[in-house]
Amino acid sequence: MPYKAALVGNPNSGKTSLFNDLTGSNQYVGNWPGVTVEKKSGFTAGKEFEVVDLPGIYSLSPYTMEEIVTRDFIIDQHPDVLVNIVDGTNIERNLYLTLQVLELSIPTVVAVNMIDQVRGGGGDIDCDRLSAQLGVPVIPISAKTGYHVDKVMKTAKKLAGTNWRAEDVVRYDSASRQMLHEIVSILADYCDDSDRLLFYAGKLVEQDENILRRLKLPEEAIQAVDRIVALFLSKAEYGDRETVMADIRYRYIEKLVAGSVKKPENSGALSTTDKIDKVLTNRFLAIPIFFLIIFLMFGITFGPVGTFLQDCVDYLFNDILAPAVSRLLLIANAPDWTHSLLVDAVIGGVGGILTFVPQITLLFMFLSFLEDSGYMARAAFIMDKIMRKFGLSGKSFIPMLMGFGCTTPAVMAARSLENEKDRNLTIMLTPFMSCGARMPIYALFAGVFFEDNREIVVFSMYILGMAVAVLSGILLSKTVFRGVFSPFVLELPQYHMPSFRAIMLRTWEKSKGFIIKAGTIIFAMSVVVWFFQNFDASFQMVSNSGDSMLGQLGKWIAGLFAPLGFGTWQAAVSILTGLVAKESVVSTMNVLYADGGSISAALSQVFTPLSAYAFMAFTLLYMPCISAFATIRREMNSMKWALATALYQTGVAYLVSLLIFQVGSFVTGML
Amino acid sequence: MEQPMKHRRKEPQNLHELGVGQCGVVTEIRSTGAMKRRLVDMGITPGTTVYVRKVAPLGDPIQINLRGYELLVRGSEAREILIRTGV
Numbered sequence A: 001m002p003y004k005a006a007l008v009g010n011p012n013s014g015k016t017s018l019f020n021d022l023t024g025s026n027q028y029v030g031n032w033p034g035v036t037v038e039k040k041s042g043f044t045a046g047k048e049f050e051v052v053d054l055p056g057i058y059s060l061s062p063y064t065m066e067e068i069v070t071r072d073f074i075i076d077q078h079p080d081v082l083v084n085i086v087d088g089t090n091i092e093r094n095l096y097l098t099l100q101v102l103e104l105s106i107p108t109v110v111a112v113n114m115i116d117q118v119r120g121g122g123g124d125i126d127c128d129r130l131s132a133q134l135g136v137p138v139i140p141i142s143a144k145t146g147y148h149v150d151k152v153m154k155t156a157k158k159l160a161g162t163n164w165r166a167e168d169v170v171r172y173d174s175a176s177r178q179m180l181h182e183i184v185s186i187l188a189d190y191c192d193d194s195d196r197l198l199f200y201a202g203k204l205v206e207q208d209e210n211i212l213r214r215l216k217l218p219e220e221a222i223q224a225v226d227r228i229v230a231l232f233l234s235k236a237e238y239g240d241r242e243t244v245m246a247d248i249r250y251r252y253i254e255k256l257v258a259g260s261v262k263k264p265e266n267s268g269a270l271s272t273t274d275k276i277d278k279v280l281t282n283r284f285l286a287i288p289i290f291f292l293i294i295f296l297m298f299g300i301t302f303g304p305v306g307t308f309l310q311d312c313v314d315y316l317f318n319d320i321l322a323p324a325v326s327r328l329l330l331i332a333n334a335p336d337w338t339h340s341l342l343v344d345a346v347i348g349g350v351g352g353i354l355t356f357v358p359q360i361t362l363l364f365m366f367l368s369f370l371e372d373s374g375y376m377a378r379a380a381f382i383m384d385k386i387m388r389k390f391g392l393s394g395k396s397f398i399p400m401l402m403g404f405g406c407t408t409p410a411v412m413a414a415r416s417l418e419n420e421k422d423r424n425l426t427i428m429l430t431p432f433m434s435c436g437a438r439m440p441i442y443a444l445f446a447g448v449f450f451e452d453n454r455e456i457v458v459f460s461m462y463i464l465g466m467a468v469a470v471l472s473g474i475l476l477s478k479t480v481f482r483g484v485f486s487p488f489v490l491e492l493p494q495y496h497m498p499s500f501r502a503i504m505l506r507t508w509e510k511s512k513g514f515i516i517k518a519g520t521i522i523f524a525m526s527v528v529v530w531f532f533q534n535f536d537a538s539f540q541m542v543s544n545s546g547d548s549m550l551g552q553l554g555k556w557i558a559g560l561f562a563p564l565g566f567g568t569w570q571a572a573v574s575i576l577t578g579l580v581a582k583e584s585v586v587s588t589m590n591v592l593y594a595d596g597g598s599i600s601a602a603l604s605q606v607f608t609p610l611s612a613y614a615f616m617a618f619t620l621l622y623m624p625c626i627s628a629f630a631t632i633r634r635e636m637n638s639m640k641w642a643l644a645t646a647l648y649q650t651g652v653a654y655l656v657s658l659l660i661f662q663v664g665s666f667v668t669g670m671l
Numbered sequence B: 001m002e003q004p005m006k007h008r009r010k011e012p013q014n015l016h017e018l019g020v021g022q023c024g025v026v027t028e029i030r031s032t033g034a035m036k037r038r039l040v041d042m043g044i045t046p047g048t049t050v051y052v053r054k055v056a057p058l059g060d061p062i063q064i065n066l067r068g069y070e071l072l073v074r075g076s077e078a079r080e081i082l083i084r085t086g087v
Helices: A015-025 A064-078 A089-101 A115-120 A127-134 A147-157 A174-187 A194-205 A209-215 A220-237 A241-260 A274-280 A287-303 A304-331 A338-352 A359-371 A375-388 A393-400 A407-416 A420-432 A436-449 A454-477 A499-532 A548-562 A567-577 A584-594 A599-606 A609-621 A625-634 A639-670 B031-040
Strands: A003-009 A027-031 A040-042 A049-053 A081-087 A110-115 A138-140 A489-492 B021-030 B049-055 B063-067 B069-073 B081-084
Touching: A003 A015, A003 A064, A003 A089, A003 A147, A003 A241, A003 A599, A015 A040, A015 A081, A015 A499, A027 A499, A040 A454, A049 A274, A064 A375, A089 A110, A089 A115, A089 A220, A089 A241, A089 B069, A110 A127, A110 A147, A110 A489, A127 A138, A127 A241, A138 A147, A147 A359, A147 A454, A174 A220, A194 A209, A194 A220, A194 A609, A220 A241, A220 A304, A274 A287, A274 A407, A287 A304, A287 A359, A287 A375, A287 A393, A304 A338, A304 A359, A304 A599, A338 A609, A359 A393, A375 A393, A375 A489, A375 B069, A393 A407, A407 A499, A407 A609, A407 A625, A420 A454, A420 A567, A420 A625, A420 A639, A436 A454, A436 A584, A436 A599, A436 A609, A436 A625, A454 A609, A454 A639, A489 B031, A499 A625, A548 A567, A548 A609, A548 A639, A567 A584, A567 A609, A584 A599, A609 A639, A625 A639, B021 B031
Parallel strands: A003 A049, A003 A081, A081 A110, A110 A138
Antiparallel strands: A027 A040, A040 A049, A489 B069, B021 B049, B021 B081, B049 B063, B063 B069
């Protein structure tokens, strides 16, 4: 059996680099059960260790999903050894988590990362001295160059499974130590988990609700703890109960650091990061540069390069694979329906979805670069004031902007938001950004009904989408997400050149996830939709999809759309097939309306300019295509949330369309 | 030498009033609950020296330096962090 090791550390401490060093490409990415926090694990070479990469956190407080996941994992799963990675260039704040981790009495190796950078600047960290004071091995490493990484795991192997008690190691100052030990001795009578007593004692001082629930202490024990804390607070100048533990730890860290850390000699001079920020977050240049970066990323992903690669994939499926399969089926004398199923539904459906892969890959290469280099935090700094107005944070801007290209990768990009509320709200609003696939619908209708002001009408769709997103953001953050804690207290990490391998690993992970999804859920849904589109209720294949079950369904629900001005079954069926991909709305209308003739003539008989506009608004706002829906489900890690999102979007679409048509009819009636 | 009266300004009382390039020592955190906890977890404890590095191009949030690293805080939070200046 391999030992179970867990990596803990602050965000930006190089935790992911170390994890990649240890596991190579031998890693698995998933979610922690029940939450949308990413879980990574993998095996070291030789399978000596199974390594779990815990989420990057600053503290073991109970306020974010990431912190709770980490705490619960360490307490309940008992890893054999913890590797605590510490950013050597920012050691004071990083050691704050270290002290909390040590309280858990799990054998721990502290790895001081970026030691090359510390030494390069003329500073140094006396790891032996730090080790003597912390009571655990402290090893200087560089995850980027691989320096001493093997030593970390060798030390971890020696420690794995050994027993030790935090009370013997974690010292603090004498008054605080005494207070904690008094609480520990009370706890010892009620709690079986004797190794975790010091951790629990600290959490009781902080009045941590989760721990109070977990321990189920009787009232007299809680009162005894309260008396001990009150007495301590009355004697020392430590502020209040909520902050006292933080204060104790930071004071202790200041002492540790004073003895073991030599600050760089040129600490007054401008660092490279400061110099870059002089330009990138400059008062006047920051916003133009930000938009230039976005423009480049957007231009390459959804512009010529991305489109070319997309066309290549499309060519592969529709011009090589599809005819080949057709020919094979012909030779094999297979029945017509197999042709329709394999070529139209499977190759057409899955192939259509796989054409997104090049764009997703490109987009994630850019996003990983922005994230790993440290620019994403600057983007949040620049855009926060605007995004906050509708209940989001600065980091929501990039995913939402990507939504103008394609909803699916945009929703995946929301992963960069650390906070669950901001992430879910961003995911819910991104589909309102008018994606590229909706363009053919606007082009068709604007061409037929608004020939003279085509551009203005199409542009108004984009504005409508943004307006609905803004209003929904305000509405949802004041209702559904009301009172959810989403702090914007964000570290601005130093810039550094991301490693090629890290970017490739991350990009591969995203693309792989998408390809798997295309091969499973989207494949299944394409087949189901194909079935309903081609068969009637007695399972006879039909030549006109108006007679199919989907057509029947369209006829049933057509009445629903009458108040919106387009209560025809053809429009209803188009809306249904638009769920496969929004551009299908146009191809379906071509089949159902044109009937060999001109689609424009047919449309202008059925729609008025007003009902056409209402229809465009509906197709803009209603639930996104199945690819986007499946991604939303995956990223929110909840079918319930994904369905609620789809329902909300469709509801909004209905209301807005209704408003446009009814108010429009009223106004034109008055004229 | 004492400054003439007209140059003397009101002493800043909280982190939000501190100008770019100025330092202050944290005296009290007025925020409550989870936000307070997050601020102290990030090292904004009483007695910590905080330096205001920059204000975002749109005027908010602010970039501060403390304990050797850079942190972004919104104005609404900075107002709740009381400080004293001078020694």
